[in-house]
Amino acid sequence: xxxxxxxxxxxxxxxxxxxxxxxxxxxxxxxxxxxxxxxxxxxxxxxxxxxxxxxxxxxxxxxxxxxxxxxxxxxxxxxxxxxxxxxxxxxxxxxxxxxxxxxxxxxxxxxxxxxxxxxxxxxxxxxxxxxxxxxxxxxxxxxxxxxxxxxxxxxxxxxxxxxxxxxxxxxxxxxxxxxxxxxxxxxxxxxxxxxxxxxxxxxxxxxxxxxxxxxxxxxxxxxxxxxxxxxxxxxxxxxxxxxxxxxxxxxxxxxxxxxxxxxxxxxxxxxxxxxxxxxxxxxxxxxxxxxxxxxxxxxxxxxxxxxxxxxxxxxxxxxxxxxxxxxxxxxxxxxxxxxxxxxxxxxxxxxxxxxxxxxxxxxxxxxxxxxxxxxx
Amino acid sequence: xxxxxxxxxxxxxxxxxxxxxxxxxxxxxxxxxxxxxxxxxxxxxxxxxxxxxxxxxxxxxxxxxxxxxxxxxxxxxxxxxxxxxxxxxxxxxxxxxxxxxxxxxxxxxxxxxxxxxxxxxxxxxxxxxxxxxxxxxxxxxxxxxxxxxxxxxxxxxxxxxxxxxxxxxxxxxxxxxxxxxxxxxxxxxxxxxxxxxxxxxxxxxxxxxxxxxxxxxxxxxxxxxxxxxxxxxxxxxxxxxxxxxxxxxxxxxxxxxxxxxxxxxxxxxxxxxxxxxxxxxxxxxxxxxxxxxxxxxxxxxxxxxxxxxxxxxxxxxxx
Numbered sequence: 225x226x227x228x229x230x231x232x233x234x235x236x237x238x239x240x241x242x243x244x245x246x247x248x249x250x251x252x253x254x255x256x257x258x259x260x261x262x263x264x265x266x267x268x269x270x271x272x273x274x275x276x277x278x279x280x281x282x283x284x285x286x287x288x289x290x291x292x293x294x295x296x297x298x299x300x301x302x303x304x305x306x307x308x309x310x311x312x313x314x315x316x317x318x319x320x321x322x323x324x325x326x327x328x329x330x331x332x333x334x335x336x337x338x339x340x341x342x343x344x345x346x347x348x349x350x351x352x353x354x355x356x357x358x359x360x361x362x363x364x365x366x367x368x369x370x371x372x373x374x375x376x377x378x379x380x381x382x383x384x385x386x387x388x389x390x391x392x393x394x395x396x397x398x399x400x401x402x403x404x405x406x407x408x409x410x411x412x413x414x415x416x417x418x419x420x421x422x423x424x425x426x427x428x429x430x431x432x433x434x435x436x437x438x439x440x441x442x443x444x445x446x447x448x449x450x451x452x453x454x455x456x457x458x459x460x461x462x463x464x465x466x467x468x469x470x471x472x473x474x475x476x477x478x479x480x481x482x483x484x485x486x487x488x489x490x491x492x493x494x495x496x497x498x499x500x501x502x503x504x505x506x507x508x509x510x511x512x513x514x515x516x517x518x519x520x521x522x523x524x525x526x527x528x529x530x531x532x533x534x535x536x537x538x539x540x541x542x543x544x545x546x547x548x549x550x551x552x553x554x555x556x557x558x559x560x561x562x563x564x565x566x567x568x569x570x571x572x573x574x575x576x577x578x579x580x581x582x583x584x585x586x587x588x589x590x591x592x593x594x595x596x597x598x599x600x
Numbered sequence: 601x602x603x604x605x606x607x608x609x610x611x612x613x614x615x616x617x618x619x620x621x622x623x624x625x626x627x628x629x630x631x632x633x634x635x636x637x638x639x640x641x642x643x644x645x646x647x648x649x650x651x652x653x654x655x656x657x658x659x660x661x662x663x664x665x666x667x668x669x670x671x672x673x674x675x676x677x678x679x680x681x682x683x684x685x686x687x688x689x690x691x692x693x694x695x696x697x698x699x700x701x702x703x704x705x706x707x708x709x710x711x712x713x714x715x716x717x718x719x720x721x722x723x724x725x726x727x728x729x730x731x732x733x734x735x736x737x738x739x740x741x742x743x744x745x746x747x748x749x750x751x752x753x754x755x756x757x758x759x760x761x762x763x764x765x766x767x768x769x770x771x772x773x774x775x776x777x778x779x780x781x782x783x784x785x786x787x788x789x790x791x792x793x794x795x796x797x798x799x800x801x802x803x804x805x806x807x808x809x810x811x812x813x814x815x816x817x818x819x820x821x822x823x824x825x826x827x828x829x830x831x832x833x834x835x836x837x838x839x840x841x842x843x844x845x846x847x848x849x850x851x852x853x854x855x856x857x858x859x860x861x862x863x864x865x866x867x868x869x870x871x872x873x874x875x876x877x878x879x880x881x882x883x884x885x886x887x888x889x890x891x892x893x894x895x896x897x898x899x900x901x902x903x904x905x906x907x908x909x910x911x912x913x914x915x916x917x918x919x
Contacts, residue, residue: 230711234700241699434693441659441689442712443681 227444231452232459235426239460245422249460253414253468260410261403261476271355274301274318276309281329287340288322290366296358309343319345320355332370404478408560409533411468412553415491416498416527418461421519423502427453428515431506446596454499458492465491472564481567490559493577496584497552504591507598527553552587555580612637612764612795613658618667620653627653629818630667635797635811637763640790642809643799644911650818651799652692655768658797659689672763685713688757692769694749696756698742702733705741706756713760727755730785747778754785758794765789767798771805783808803907812907814914821914826907833913834872834905836860837879841869841886842898849895856889858882863912870909 239245273291277284291297300318303309312318323341331338342359344352430436439449465488472478480487501523509515528534530544531553537545548554555576562568570577613635620628628650635641645651656662658671660680669676672686696705706727710720728734731752744752750770758765767786771779783805790796790810798809806812807826814822814829822829843849850869854862859882860872873882883900890897 226711226714226716230708234697234704234708237704238697238699433698434691434695435697437661437691437693438689438695438709439712440661441684441687442709443684443714444712 227448228452228455231448232456235453235456236459238426239456248422249418249464250467252417253410253464254471256414257407257410257468257471258475261407269296271297271320271358272300272318273297273320273322274303274309274312275299276303276306276321276323278326279324279328283329283332284324287324287328287366290362291322291359294358294362296355313343313345316345316347319348319351320359335374403476404565405561406533407472407476407478408564409531409557411465411491411560412494412531412556413528413533414464414468415461415495415556416524416553418464419457419495419498420502420505420523421516422460423453423457423499424505424509424515424519425512426457427503427506428509428512432511440599446599447592450503450592450595453503457499457502458495461495462488462491478564480564482563482569486569487560487563490556490563490573490577490580493581493584494552494556494559497580497587500584500587500589500591503595504587507591507594527551530554531557533557550583552580552583555583610637611635612639613641613669613671613797615654615658615669616667618654618657618669619665620650620657620662621665626818628657628664631815631818631820632667633813633820633823635795638790638793638795639810640786640796640798640808642806642812643797643815644801644803644806644812644907645799645815646801649815651815652768654815655689655766655797655799659687659766660684685760686763688760688762688765690750690753690757690765690767690770692772694746694753696741696749696753698740700741701738702728702731702741702744702752703737705752706737706759709756710759715760723759723761727752727759730788731755747774747781750774750778750782751785754782758789762794764795764797767796769799769801771800771802779805803911806907814911816915822910829907829910830905833910836875837873837877837882838903838905838909839871839873839879839882839886839900840865840903841871841900842867843869843890844896844898848893849890852889852893852895853886856885858885861913861916865908870903872909872913 239249275288277288288299292299297320301308301312303312306323309321309323313321321341321343323343325339325341328338328340340363342356342363344356346352427436430439444452469480469484469487473480502519505515505518505523509518530537530548530551532548533553537548537554540548559568559573559576559580562573566572611634615631615633618628618631619626631650631654643651643654653662657664658669658676660676660683664677671683674680674682674686676683697708700708703724706724707720710716710723715723724737728737731748731754733739733748733752741749741752754765754767754770757767771782774782779802786796786798787808800806809826811825812823812829813820822833824832841849841853846864846867846869850862850864853859853869853871858874858877860874862872863870871882871886873879879902886900887897
């Protein structure tokens with residue numbers, strides 16, 4: 225115990241003396257969070273729109289106005305020919321085009337089906353889908369109003385029977401803000417950087433300088449050496465985690481809905497695998513540069529790509545989806561999103577927690593064995 | 601007490617048929633020797649001769665391919681834990697933390713060896729005293745000059761008062777005055793009863809050792825006290841010549857075939873006489889040869905052989 229305290233003290237003093245490390249652990253996460261919080265925004269607030277109104281009637285103007293009033297659509301162009309419309313779409317000036325045919329008003333007033341053409345620039349599928357979603361909402365609202373008005377006018381009350389109105393409600397993240405979805409994931413990323421990259425660097429540095437050799441001739445056992453490295457970085461990891469959560473709460477207003485204690489428990493379980501990976505990287509790297517490269521390209525990037533942090537796992541090919549089962553960050557992101565956004569507890573997340581624990585113990589055991597072997 | 605038991609107590613280290621192979625390369629080849637309690641034991645050899653490998657096996661950093669050794673009475677194979685408790689180790693690489701202060705380094709390594717409270721304080725004082733760093737414990741270790749760092753490293757390596765200390769080229773890159781100070785420290789340790797096992801490639805330092813072992817290509821080629829080695833391997837007279845045109849003179853003396861060997865030592869020439877040549881006889885010949893070639897002879901003296909002479913003789917013999 226006394227021995228471990230010595231190691232922790234030593235590691236924390238070294239950490240405090242290294243301004244670079246200090247910045248990496250305490251300043252970088254906050255910066256990253258704020259940058260990503262603003263940049264990682266997949267929401268669409270202004271849809272540039274062109275209108276070709278061939279009817280030029282009261283009904284058609286009403287219809288167009290609804291789009292303007294929605295707050296999402298901006299009618300930038302009123303054109304008079306289809307060619308002009310195509311041109312605007314081609315050049316990417318507008319994302320959406322609305323075409324109202326002649327006799328639109330007449331058809332509506334005579335209870336016929338009137339069609340309206342909505343064209344979306346699908347080259348950015350994501351945006352197009354969002355804009356299409358917005359317009360579907362507007363159109364169905366409009367149609368329902370028409371029916372209601374007519375019912376009132378004619379005094380009948382049964383007309384609406386049979387129409388289905390999809391009532392979509394998004395839970396947990398009602399405004400569908402990307403930020404709410406992304407930021408909890410960043411906690412996982414930052415812990416990965418602190419515990420994998422920094423731990424491997426710290427161990428390789430000792431080997432480079434020769435202090436590791438000095439420690440091997442002391443009665444310190446390898447497991448004590450490993451714990452002596454891990455515990456300080458667990459502490460630093462939790463400090464980073466707390467900072468990130470505070471910025472999330474006080475800067476972006478994202479509150480942790482679930483239990484913070486449970487979140488920290490999950491974080492600790494997650495650290496078992498990230499520390500284990502750090503130890504493993506240290507056993508295959510001779511220099512600090514090598515350790516840095518290996519942890520960035522061998523651990524960090526694959527974790528980012530296969531964890532669902534950036535790309536949704538459901539969209540990946542089946543084989544790749546199987547790979548994601550081995551990615552610790554995947555489970556952690558599921559858990560932290562659940563805890564922060566939905567207020568999930570152990571009842572909802574026990575499976576992920578157990579799997580993550582299993583992966584962590586396996587990685588830790590394998591890399592400790594390798595580390596021991598390397599020492600001899 | 602029988603003889604075997606007595607040996608056990610008097611020998612600090614006993615090495616039996618120790619071998620280390622790295623793939624096809626045999627770094628240490630079936631080496632056996634003993635180190636007595638409290639002596640300064642020098643382990644000499646060229647770079648790559650197997651010095652560091654041997655020391656690393658004795659300290660438990662490397663596992664031997666075959667053979668065994670006892671260090672402080674404990675087997676390096678079976679009782680490496682106990683071995684580690686009883687030894688100190690300091691390598692050619694400076695191995696304290698440069699980003700910790702002197703005091704923090706001492707505290708850390710003291711703590712690693714289980715020292716605490718009053719004991720740690722006492723030993724810390726002692727380390728600071730021998731490294732001549734009293735009152736400077738708040739300085740960053742990285743800011744110290746090499747010589748002082750090495751003394752601090754030695755002090756830290758023996759903070760737990762081990763019975764044996766291994767020093768692997770401790771004076772590499774240290775200036776001559778600091779080297780002398782360092783060796784005074786080694787003498788003090790030895791006087792207190794600590795066994796000092798030291799490797800070096802400075803042959804002048806080896807003269808301070810009680811006993812020496814010469815190793816070449818993983819094999820022991822000679823062993824004994826410096827005096828014994830000189831008496832055993834240098835049976836003839838060595839003359840040192842100081843003259844101008846040293847290189848010409850060397851060629852001239854070499855070509856004369858009158859001497860056993862001629863070597864250049866800095867600005868001087870050492871000539872080893874053949875078995876039955878007398879000193880005055882040789883001096884006359886040298887004088888004659890040099891003056892015939894218009895080389896100005898400043899002095900020619902008989903010198904006592906150095907370990908360097910021994911080393912060269914031994915290596916020449918091998919070739």
